[in-house]
Amino acid sequence: MEGPTVRMINQPLLPHRFEVVDLADHHATAASIRTMIVRGAGAIGATAGYAMAQAALEAPDASFHAFVGEAAERVQATRPTAQNLFFAVRAVLRAVEAEGSDLTRARAAAMAAAQEIADDDARCCEAIGRHGAPLILTGARVSTHCNAGWLAFVDWGSALSPVYVAAREGRRPFVWVDETRPRSQGARLTALELANEGVDHAVIADNATGHLMRTGQVDLVIVGSDRIAANGDVANKIGTYSSAVVAAANGVPFYVAAPTTTIDSDCPSGEHIPIEERGEEEVCYTWGWSDDGVFARVRTTPTGSHAHNPAFDVTPARYVAGIITEKGVVPASPEGIAQVVRR
Numbered sequence: 001m002e003g004p005t006v007r008m009i010n011q012p013l014l015p016h017r018f019e020v021v022d023l024a025d026h027h028a029t030a031a032s033i034r035t036m037i038v039r040g041a042g043a044i045g046a047t048a049g050y051a052m053a054q055a056a057l058e059a060p061d062a063s064f065h066a067f068v069g070e071a072a073e074r075v076q077a078t079r080p081t082a083q084n085l086f087f088a089v090r091a092v093l094r095a096v097e098a099e100g101s102d103l104t105r106a107r108a109a110a111m112a113a114a115q116e117i118a119d120d121d122a123r124c125c126e127a128i129g130r131h132g133a134p135l136i137l138t139g140a141r142v143s144t145h146c147n148a149g150w151l152a153f154v155d156w157g158s159a160l161s162p163v164y165v166a167a168r169e170g171r172r173p174f175v176w177v178d179e180t181r182p183r184s185q186g187a188r189l190t191a192l193e194l195a196n197e198g199v200d201h202a203v204i205a206d207n208a209t210g211h212l213m214r215t216g217q218v219d220l221v222i223v224g225s226d227r228i229a230a231n232g233d234v235a236n237k238i239g240t241y242s243s244a245v246v247a248a249a250n251g252v253p254f255y256v257a258a259p260t261t262t263i264d265s266d267c268p269s270g271e272h273i274p275i276e277e278r279g280e281e282e283v284c285y286t287w288g289w290s291d292d293g294v295f296a297r298v299r300t301t302p303t304g305s306h307a308h309n310p311a312f313d314v315t316p317a318r319y320v321a322g323i324i325t326e327k328g329v330v331p332a333s334p335e336g337i338a339q340v341v342r343r
Contacts, residue, residue: 004057006050008038011151015192016289026054026071033085034078036183040152041226041262042121045084049114051075052092056110064103068096068110080274081235081312083227087261088117118154124259125156127326132162132222132257135329136173140166140219143176143209143247146237147189148224148257158257159224160193162324167199175201176218178209180237182282182309206239213250221247222324225258230341232317232332233270238310244319253321256332260325265341270314283307 006023013019021037023029029051032038038047055071056064072089079085095113099106136142142163149160156164166173175194180186187203194201204212212218221243227235234240234256247254267273284301301307320332330336 004054006032006047006054008032008043008047009151010037011039011189012036012287013295014151015188016295025058026051026075029054030071030075030078033075039185040147040157041082041084041224042125042153042158042259043151044079044082045088045261046114046118046121046154048075048078048085049088049092049117052089052096053110053114056092056096056107061103064106065096068093079276081226081276083262083264084121084259086264088114091117121153121259121261122155124261124326125153125158125161128158128257128259128324129156129161129165131326131328132255132324133165133169133171135220135222135253135255135324136162136166136171137219138171139174140171141174141176141217143178143212143218143221143243143252144190145178145186145206145209145221145223145240145243146180147185147193149190149193151189151193152224157193157224158259158324159222160190162222162257163194163199164197167197173199175199176209176212177201177203178206178239178243179203180239181206182286184286185237206242209243210246213246213252218247218250218252221252221254222257223255225256225262226312227267227273228256228258228263228323228337229267229269229273230263230265230337231269231334232320232323232337233273234315234317234320234323234332235270235273235275235312236315238313241313241315244315248319254315254319255322255324255329256315256320257324260327260340260342263337263341265337270316273312273314275313276311278309278311280307280309283309 059067149157
């Protein structure tokens with residue numbers, strides 16, 4: 001954030017084009033979350049915090065607290081599943097409300113709270129890497145789903161952070177990258193990150209994961225999460241549940257990596273996690289470079305066919321070998337969650 005302007009990478013253009021967008025007010029920043037210019041649990045949380053700081057800077061003195069409250073509702077309405085978003089909005093609201101009628105201090109507190117959310121995300125993800133890296137033995141073949149690396153957080157990432165640490169320690173991990181339809185965050189973003197880090201990897205069709213596990217070509221799975229319930233159930237990108245079930249059937253340990261800001265201690269189980277439904281055009285169309293060098297959207301389904309597009313699914317805690325947090329690896333259970341939860 002530079003003054004009142006939030007700057008971020010326009011992720012839908014990656015890996016084909018790198019572009020930084022300037023978001024001048026909290027309306028634009030909220031829209032960037034809704035349209036997935038920014039995505040990923042930690043990155044959404046940090047962006048939500050900055051949107052709230054923008055709202056505090058924009059709010060007129062006469063209606064300051066009402067304006068900020070309306071902005072909070074607007075930001076929270078952008079993505080229903082990502083817990084980090086709600087954590088960030090509440091944190092900035094608490095900082096603002098603590099200053100009462102001193103609006104100068106309230107605006108400064110909002111800015112400081114937003115920056116702390118971003119800094120905390122980076123610290124947590126670095127720690128996740130340290131705690132999770134020992135799970136990755138030399139030459140281990142890791143399966144992951146969606147993108148939970150640098151681009152999904154402020155720094156390091158969650159699921160990919162242990163991979164990066166293991167690679168830097170010389171253990172030469174190999175990563176199977178699920179393409180992650182319909183938006184292909186694995187094929188576009190995770191593959192880009194791993195290539196830039198020099199980590200050996202291969203992009204696979206989502207449906208190839210089961211074959212690789214059955215034939216002994218996967219040693220462990222590490223995925224991220226958008227919300228973790230109090231009982232250890234995990235919501236993550238659609239397709240995660242399928243990977244977890246197949247991993248269990250083949251004796252492959254399935255880990256979830258997430259900062260504790262992703263835990264929703266008020267949510268008793270995965271049955272209570274709202275699942276975002278996105279537009280059918282994400283399934284019916286795809287973006288890419290044509291052979292003529294044009295970046296274009298093309299339809300892949302018949303014009304008369306409709307699509308259903310749930311963005312997330314829930315993996316029951318019984319399939320999760322452990323949750324890798326900034327405080328260590330804990331069981332996916334009420335007792336394990338209670339060890340690390342923060343409010």
